Amino acid sequence: MIDRDLITRSQEGDIGAFNEMVRDLTPVAWRIAFRILTDNFAAEDIAQEVMVKLWRKLDRFNSDRCFSSWFYRIVVNCCYDELRRRKREIVSVTDERSWQILSEITRGDNGLELSVDDYELLLKVAVEKLSPKQKVVFVLSELEGMERREIMKITGMNGSSLKSNLHYARKKIKELIKGRY
Amino acid sequence: MRTEDGDSEYLRLVKLLGENHFTPAHPDILIEKAIDRVNQKRKMIREKTIIPGFLLDWTMVGWARMPMAVFSLALVVLFAYQQHEIMSGIRDIRSRMKEGSFEVTPSATGGVTLSRMAVMTVSHIGPDSIRVAAHDIERLIESYNELEMSWYRIIKVLERNPQLLRRIEREYGASLENLKHKPKI
Numbered sequence: 001m002i003d004r005d006l007i008t009r010s011q012e013g014d015i016g017a018f019n020e021m022v023r024d025l026t027p028v029a030w031r032i033a034f035r036i037l038t039d040n041f042a043a044e045d046i047a048q049e050v051m052v053k054l055w056r057k058l059d060r061f062n063s064d065r066c067f068s069s070w071f072y073r074i075v076v077n078c079c080y081d082e083l084r085r086r087k088r089e090i091v092s093v094t095d096e097r098s099w100q101i102l103s104e105i106t107r108g109d110n111g112l113e114l115s116v117d118d119y120e121l122l123l124k125v126a127v128e129k130l131s132p133k134q135k136v137v138f139v140l141s142e143l144e145g146m147e148r149r150e151i152m153k154i155t156g157m158n159g160s161s162l163k164s165n166l167h168y169a170r171k172k173i174k175e176l177i178k179g180r181y
Numbered sequence: 182m183r184t185e186d187g188d189s190e191y192l193r194l195v196k197l198l199g200e201n202h203f204t205p206a207h208p209d210i211l212i213e214k215a216i217d218r219v220n221q222k223r224k225m226i227r228e229k230t231i232i233p234g235f236l237l238d239w240t241m242v243g244w245a246r247m248p249m250a251v252f253s254l255a256l257v258v259l260f261a262y263q264q265h266e267i268m269s270g271i272r273d274i275r276s277r278m279k280e281g282s283f284e285v286t287p288s289a290t291g292g293v294t295l296s297r298m299a300v301m302t303v304s305h306i307g308p309d310s311i312r313v314a315a316h317d318i319e320r321l322i323e324s325y326n327e328l329e330m331s332w333y334r335i336i337k338v339l340e341r342n343p344q345l346l347r348r349i350e351r352e353y354g355a356s357l358e359n360l361k362h363k364p365k366i
């Protein structure tokens with residue numbers, strides 16, 4: 001994910017090296033946060049906050065560890081904090097556009113082009129009923145394509161907890177799709 | 182991670198969501214904002230260390246160290262001297278604190294009075310001295326005066342009753358002249 005030399009130089013206080021890390025990692029942080037929080041503005045704020053935390057914690061990072069897992073963990077924890085901070089919002093998905101997209105998916109339309117807004121809407125629909133842990137597991141596993149072991153390192157969940165959260169996330173999304181059609 | 186069942190709608194949804202990789206609308210602006218935020222935090226932390234640095238950085242400067250150390254020592258010595266003076270003053274005041282004394286004198290109408298109740302100071306309270314409250318002294322003197330009055334009444338009764346007087350003289354070996362003698366205080 002990031003060059004080891006860049007990490008070492010940043011730890012030694014090289015501001016230029018750290019800024020380079022920020023340039024590489026900010027879009028990644030934004031993407032994960034956007035998928036978990038389904039909100040562009042929140043994702044931007046989280047991405048910036050992650051960089052601040054990265055700066056604070058980088059001197060404690062042990063280079064023997066896997067940087068990507070450590071970095072994703074920071075992102076996920078920031079997202080958890082944001083989800084906890086928010087009041088539980090019941091997203092009332094009555095938007096016609098989201099159901100139109102879902103309908104096209106169920107009909108098997110391939111090559112569907114989505115705008116950012118459509119994507120955001122669809123993602124909201126898909127994950128609205130999921131708990132924070134289920135959201136995180138769904139995003140990391142299904143959308144980011146991460147392996148189970150890495151997700152366990154990032155989230156701190158054990159194998160059975162991870163399996164359970166993923167199972168219920170899938171179940172709820174499938175029920176959502178089947179329930180409408 | 183692969184899904185276990187072949188729920189096609191779900192798979193299509195996941196594929197759609199997974200494959201569409203979006204980036205922020207203005208990534209350069211977002212990156213600049215992130216860098217700015219980090220710089221702000223850096224500045225905040227640097228400012229927090231300014232005052233301690235201002236107060237203590239002089240210890241790093243060789244030529245300033247000695248005079249400042251001497252000055253600090255002088256302040257400590259001055260403080261210690263002041264404390265000593267204050268404690269000396271307190272001890273001096275304590276040593277000058279005295280006892281009150283009373284004078285009991287016979288009054289013109291009989292009895293005794295507490296003729297002078299000045300709080301005189303004496304310089305030392307010896308081991309055989311006792312302290313008595315002024316109120317107690319007054320009560321004592323009142324009691325004495327009452328007792329003396331009663332005594333004189335008894336003497337008059339005895340003078341009017343020669344038989345009674347003789348009996349008392351016989352039984353107690355006391356004479357009227359002796360009985361009339363005032364008790365000394």
